[in-house]
Amino acid sequence: QKEVEQDPGPLSVPEGAIVSLNCTYSNSAFQYFMWYRQYSRKGPELLMYTYSSGNKEDGRFTAQVDKSSKYISLFIRDSQPSDSATYLCATRTIGNEKLTFGTGTRLTIIP
């Protein structure tokens, strides 16, 4: 079993819809949680970075961590065609440089 599970999609939604992307993880020692966005033929770029449980909002993006159920979510409001990309969740423990990534979800926003 992978330490971080992520549905690979693909996921297609109409422009303006709310998008929900999710990951589950198995290691309760994970404390830092990240979402990266990767456009085609580009490297991943950090979108959101949270520590422990709770919500974090940045513009149209909200990251949510529920440590009791080991569930990580990214919500995108008012989705735009420019949000079309692969979204990767990542996590790590305290004091460990190694990030553990999900496999990524490919998202397409249809104009």
Add this chain to the structure above:
Amino acid sequence: DVKVTQSSRYLVKRTGEKVFLECVQDMDHENMFWYRQDPGLGLRLIYFSYDVKMKEKGDIPEGYSVSREKKERFSLILESASTNQTSMYLCASSPQRGDTQYFGPGTRLTVL
């Protein structure tokens, strides 16, 4: 803005060749990382480095080595390329331990 550059976007090599992938960051970051990205497997860490001349194995170091002679440059070496090393290779850097990692654009390597 943080800039991480990789020497090639696309590379085609033959089985048995020695391959060098170069990564340079311009923000005086302490840490540098090499990943490979494959469909269905996600990103997997090959090697990372906390400092010049220092390296640590990641999850899949077999068949690879690294070199960090200068702080800004981290090289990944495939001693004898094999077809199962065909992949997207991504370099990343971070300022201090535990900080956000910034990625380069990637090198798509094909080994024939």
